[in-house]
Amino acid sequence: xxxxxxxxxxxxxxxxxxxxxAIRQFDDAWALSIYSPASTFTSTAVSIxxxxxxxxxxxxxxxxxxxxxxxxxxRAMVMSPVPFKQMRVEFxxxxxxxxxxxxxxxxxx
Numbered sequence: 001x002x003x004x005x006x007x008x009x010x011x012x013x014x015x016x017x018x019x020x021x022a023i024r025q026f027d028d029a030w031a032l033s034i035y036s037p038a039s040t041f042t043s044t045a046v047s048i049x050x051x052x053x054x055x056x057x058x059x060x061x062x063x064x065x066x067x068x069x070x071x072x073x074x075r076a077m078v079m080s081p082v083p084f085k086q087m088r089v090e091f092x093x094x095x096x097x098x099x100x101x102x103x104x105x106x107x108x109x
Contacts, residue, residue, distance in 0.1 A: 001108055003030065008103040011089050015098050018043075022088040024054060029105035031080035032087070037099050038074040043091035046071045050084035059088060071101075080106075 011020035011034075026032060034048070048069045049059035062069045062084075071077065071089065082105075089101055 003106050004109045005033075005104050005106050008032075008105055011087075011101040011103060013089065013091060013095050013099050015096065016094045017098075018091045018094055019049075020089040020099075020101065022051070022059070022086045023103060024086045026082055026087075026105050027085070028107050029082045030108050031078050031106040032082055033076060033078050033104045033106070034071065035076045035102040035104075036071045036073050037101065039097065039099065040073050041091065041099065042096045043093045045092035047090050048079075049088050049090045051086035052084050054085045056086070059086070059090075061090070062087075 008026065009023045011023055013020045048062040048071065050062045051057065051059045
């Protein structure tokens with residue numbers, strides 16, 4: 001069994017925004033990798049929110065070990081397993097510029 005990495009849609013917040021677009025279609029993912037932009041965030045807290053269904057809008061902040069999963073500028077993180085259907089990034093304050101997060105999924109082949 002080997003692994004393959006595939007690109008996913010990016011998650012982008014517009015200037016003045018507090019939430020990115022949601023991405024989905026990672027049912028076959030063994031892991032998701034998120035790459036934060038190098039530019040410094042305006043917000044003091046940047047977290048991942050998830051939704052358990054394909055069509056729902058009740059996003060909640062993702063935790064691991066009882067602690068919110070947060071993103072830092074210029075860093076990458078990996079999540080595995082992936083027990084949710086949608087994901088987005090939320091900011092504690094309006095961002096002063098647009099920010100784009102690159103996402104890759106790892107699948108077993």
